[in-house]
Amino acid sequence: MSGIAKVPVPFGSADLTSCDREQIHLAGAIQGHGLLLTLTEPDLVIEAASANVVHWLGRPMEQLIGVPLASLFPAGAAAELTSAIAALPLEANPLYLGTVEPPDVDTRIHLTGHRFAGRLLIEGEIAQDDPTTVARPPHVVVKEIMTTVLRAPDVAGLGAAAAVCLRGLLGCDRAWVYRFHPDDHGEIIAEDIVEGLTPYLGLHYPAGDIPLPARELFLRSWVRIIHDAAADPIPLIGRADDQATASIDMSSCLLRAVSPIHRQYVTNMGFRSTMSISLIHEGRLWGLISCQHRTPLKIPFDVRIACELLAQMVSMRLGTVEAREDGDYKLAMREGISGVVKAVAGSTEIGDRLASIVDSTFDWLRCSGVAVVDRQVVARSGMVPDDGAVRDLLSWIETISDEPATALDDLGRSYPAAPSLAGSAAGVLAISVTRRPPVTIAWFRPEVEATVRWGGEPVKDGVQTADGLRLSPRESFEEWRETVTGKSEPWLAHEVAAARELQSQLIATVGEQAETLAIANEELRRSNIELDAFAHVTSHDLKEPLRGIYHYTGFLTEDYSHLLDNEGRQHFETLGKLAQRMEDLIDSLLRYSRTSKFDLVKSWIPMARPAHDAAMLVGSRFAVDGVALEIDETMPLVYADEDRVVELLANLIGNAAKYNDKQDKRITVRCTVRGGQPGIFSVVDNGIGIDPEYHDAVFRIFRRLHPRDAYGGGTGSGLAIVHRIVERHGGRLWLESKLGQGSAFSFTLPPQPDDAHLGNGS
Numbered sequence: 001m002s003g004i005a006k007v008p009v010p011f012g013s014a015d016l017t018s019c020d021r022e023q024i025h026l027a028g029a030i031q032g033h034g035l036l037l038t039l040t041e042p043d044l045v046i047e048a049a050s051a052n053v054v055h056w057l058g059r060p061m062e063q064l065i066g067v068p069l070a071s072l073f074p075a076g077a078a079a080e081l082t083s084a085i086a087a088l089p090l091e092a093n094p095l096y097l098g099t100v101e102p103p104d105v106d107t108r109i110h111l112t113g114h115r116f117a118g119r120l121l122i123e124g125e126i127a128q129d130d131p132t133t134v135a136r137p138p139h140v141v142v143k144e145i146m147t148t149v150l151r152a153p154d155v156a157g158l159g160a161a162a163a164v165c166l167r168g169l170l171g172c173d174r175a176w177v178y179r180f181h182p183d184d185h186g187e188i189i190a191e192d193i194v195e196g197l198t199p200y201l202g203l204h205y206p207a208g209d210i211p212l213p214a215r216e217l218f219l220r221s222w223v224r225i226i227h228d229a230a231a232d233p234i235p236l237i238g239r240a241d242d243q244a245t246a247s248i249d250m251s252s253c254l255l256r257a258v259s260p261i262h263r264q265y266v267t268n269m270g271f272r273s274t275m276s277i278s279l280i281h282e283g284r285l286w287g288l289i290s291c292q293h294r295t296p297l298k299i300p301f302d303v304r305i306a307c308e309l310l311a312q313m314v315s316m317r318l319g320t321v322e323a324r325e326d327g328d329y330k331l332a333m334r335e336g337i338s339g340v341v342k343a344v345a346g347s348t349e350i351g352d353r354l355a356s357i358v359d360s361t362f363d364w365l366r367c368s369g370v371a372v373v374d375r376q377v378v379a380r381s382g383m384v385p386d387d388g389a390v391r392d393l394l395s396w397i398e399t400i401s402d403e404p405a406t407a408l409d410d411l412g413r414s415y416p417a418a419p420s421l422a423g424s425a426a427g428v429l430a431i432s433v434t435r436r437p438p439v440t441i442a443w444f445r446p447e448v449e450a451t452v453r454w455g456g457e458p459v460k461d462g463v464q465t466a467d468g469l470r471l472s473p474r475e476s477f478e479e480w481r482e483t484v485t486g487k488s489e490p491w492l493a494h495e496v497a498a499a500r501e502l503q504s505q506l507i508a509t510v511g512e513q514a515e516t517l518a519i520a521n522e523e524l525r526r527s528n529i530e531l532d533a534f535a536h537v538t539s540h541d542l543k544e545p546l547r548g549i550y551h552y553t554g555f556l557t558e559d560y561s562h563l564l565d566n567e568g569r570q571h572f573e574t575l576g577k578l579a580q581r582m583e584d585l586i587d588s589l590l591r592y593s594r595t596s597k598f599d600l601v602k603s604w605i606p607m608a609r610p611a612h613d614a615a616m617l618v619g620s621r622f623a624v625d626g627v628a629l630e631i632d633e634t635m636p637l638v639y640a641d642e643d644r645v646v647e648l649l650a651n652l653i654g655n656a657a658k659y660n661d662k663q664d665k666r667i668t669v670r671c672t673v674r675g676g677q678p679g680i681f682s683v684v685d686n687g688i689g690i691d692p693e694y695h696d697a698v699f700r701i702f703r704r705l706h707p708r709d710a711y712g713g714g715t716g717s718g719l720a721i722v723h724r725i726v727e728r729h730g731g732r733l734w735l736e737s738k739l740g741q742g743s744a745f746s747f748t749l750p751p752q753p754d755d756a757h758l759g760n761g762s
Contacts, residue, residue: 024213028246029233029257031226033296035109035124036236036255037069038248044069044082044120048238048245056124058104065239069122073100081111090114092220092252096301099127110301117249125255125301144168145306149313158321159190162289162314167192169306170275170299172291176200177279179287183207184215186287209265215285218278221252222308226274228296229266233257254304266292273297277311281318289314326494329366333498336364341505345696346734350506351439355379365495367443369424374439384444389420394440397430405431405500412447412486427488429496431503443499445488600641600728607635607681610642611669614649618657627657627665635671636679638749640729645749648725651718652683652745659743660687681749686742695735699723722747 008023030036035056038048046064054060057072070078077100084097094114101108108127113120145165152158159177167175174197177190184207191201210218218224234257236245250256266274271292279287289311291297299307340354340361347353351374358379362370369382371390378387385393396415397406409427412418418426426447433439611631638645649669656667666686671679690698699719726733726747737743 024217024256024259026246026248027233027250027257027259028248029235030123030250030253030255031228031257032231032234033125033227034255036253037064037122037124038236039069039120039122041120044085048236048248050234051237052234056105056107056109057102061237065237072102074103077101085113085120088113090120092116094123094221094252094254097122112254112301114252116252119248121248121250121253123253123255127301145310145313149310149317152317152321154325155318155321156189158314158317160192162310163190163192165310166277166289166291166307169303169310170291170293170297172273172275172293172297173197173271174200174293175289175291177287177289178205180285186210189287210288214262217251218276218288219280219285221254222278222311223254223304224276225254225299225304226258226263226266229258229263229272229274231296270294275299275307277307278315279311279318280315286315286318326492330494330498332364333495336361337498337502337505339364340502341509342696344506345509350434351437354433354439354441362441362443365429365443365498366445366489367429368446369444371442371444372439373442374437382444383424383446385421385424389417390442392417393421393425393428394430394442397428404503405429405496407491407496407499409445409488409490410486411488418486425488426486427491429491429499431499433503433506441499441502445491447486447488600644602639602641604637604639605642605645607638607645607671607679608633610645611635611649611653613646614653617646617650618654627660627667629653630666630668630670632668632670635669635681636673638679640749644725644728648722648747649683651722655718656683656685656687656743656745660685662686679748680746682744682746684742684744689739689741689743690735690737691739692737695737698735699733 030050032052034050035053036050037046037053039045040047045066045068047066049061049064051061053064057064059072064072070082072078073081077098081098081100088095088097090113092114094112097111097113099108099110109124110127111122111124113122115121148161148165149158152161159179162177163175166172174191174193176188176192178186179189180186186205186207186209188200188203188205191199193199236248238245266272269292271294273293273296274291275297276288276290278285279289340357343357343361344350344353351372354372355374356379358370358372358381362381367382369380369384371381371384372379373390373394378384378390380390384390393411393415396417397408407427407429408414411421411428412426415421424446425444427445428442430440430442433441608631615629615631653667653669657665664686668684669681670684671681673679699722722745723733726749729749731748731750733745733747735743735745
């Protein structure tokens, strides 16, 4: 039952039904190729030791427990060891403490130490000086690691390089790279083996082969060694009356004893010795680099350090390599999104527009077909189910998901009507663009009849024991194949993200804020609040010091002009101009922000009146430049905020006069009425025009298409303010223009539904 805590299983008592609960960190024993001491601090007194310590230190157990560590070694070595313990950061991080020569035995011992769960643990291994214990010297292989790993072009190449490097370091029979899938099962993606072994490359292994407790320890410690799977563990022993050795947390101990069930697993594979090093990417266990050997394998201390270096370098390289693999595809998706958005910009019927470009604009996302569903009309490209099947599928998706983008890759199993999609769709990625009218885009992928190659049939074997039947690791690792049907290639995270990005941009483009999905609406609301807050703080906190700079610059210029040369006066004038320009920009930002804050005070107004008021505001430019302005006096009534409409028209008329290089400058303000629909108001000029490439950009705040001081200068905020005013009224704004042939800025101001009959009065 869910919600019931799983009962921990003591070390050594687990089978395959309980290995995910085995307390492997509380082993209470070590592997026999080393020794372990646990000490109290700060007195460094031994409280427990491995039972084999007499063979390493020459002293029986009864002469060790309760004595200071320093008493075991000559004075000089003891002092160096004590200093190293005090100086090094040993918290859960085994570090080299030194090499000692106990006086009673003829051997040298490498010591490492770490602190964990309130104890100081010191491990010892024989100091191996024989270079024949490894295939090649570590420093040679480390140099190759640096070169090979950094040059790997992709994940497959990186894995192959890591496997070759590991086997080069150890001289083992087999080295592989094991990658975890999202469901925690593993796959061997690279391998290097001696001649005669069965290749395991490409085989999959169940998640239970590496249970959760083992994965957690792999995240804490880079290296895990099994020196000899056939050897019995060596218990830890404390005082005669001390039962605390079983509570010693050995999570970070290299010598920690191996669970019997895992020792059996290694033996069943035909090996005696293994070593695994963690691949950790962004805080998660990405995979393992692992080796196996048919006899006990000696791994000297310096070689182990080189193996850790290999794992860390591969781990750091994973992010770069995976990003490179995905980079081109992500770029293509971004360009595809841009193309779709540009194609629908300015369209009043987004569904019709999307349907018209379905053949040419949706090939940037890997799929077998795409459909645009607008009301009951389905436009398709590629391999897509029939209209009824598509509509039924999308209706079903609405009942199971409220996500903005729904990605499914198992329709053959999860969708009740899957047989109707046979041959055309086993996977779907769908986004809703608008709700009224409903417009949906759906990408499809066909069934991929995948053959998964398992390393042995992923089942549990029963073994008869004295206390009954017990589940144990399987004995066969021969390849076993499973055929998977009803599934498509999975949708990658960045593919789903791209679909959501397209959805967000389409919603923003068509002005469907009130009808958007909840998440897009909330994001837009937060962005507007942040922008308004920023504009308010900026205007009030910065305008006063800017005015001070401007005025004091003037005072200094007047009072000290006799001390300044021409260059000095020019510097002061430039400073004053810059301060004035900054104040202008802040004023523009504040005006832009306020267009979304003020409540609209609407009334019925004849459109010609705000047009004349706007002309008066910018009239000085007409007198200087000789602009001819024509206002259509028959324009209908509109239900709008008159002050805001005056501001709107003043910006459009002012721009039309400013950006005009003709001798005969003409501007017309007019209205077109089409079949009872809201009037389309236009400000038309014969000026310099705007390249269609920039028709979207001109409505962005502070976006100028010309140098700052060209055509009389400006801040680039006017058209952004116009766009927001129209948007606040529930209207639509668009541009028709060609370079050198003038421009027509058109907008609608819809009447209130209950009073629509008044909209054509005078």
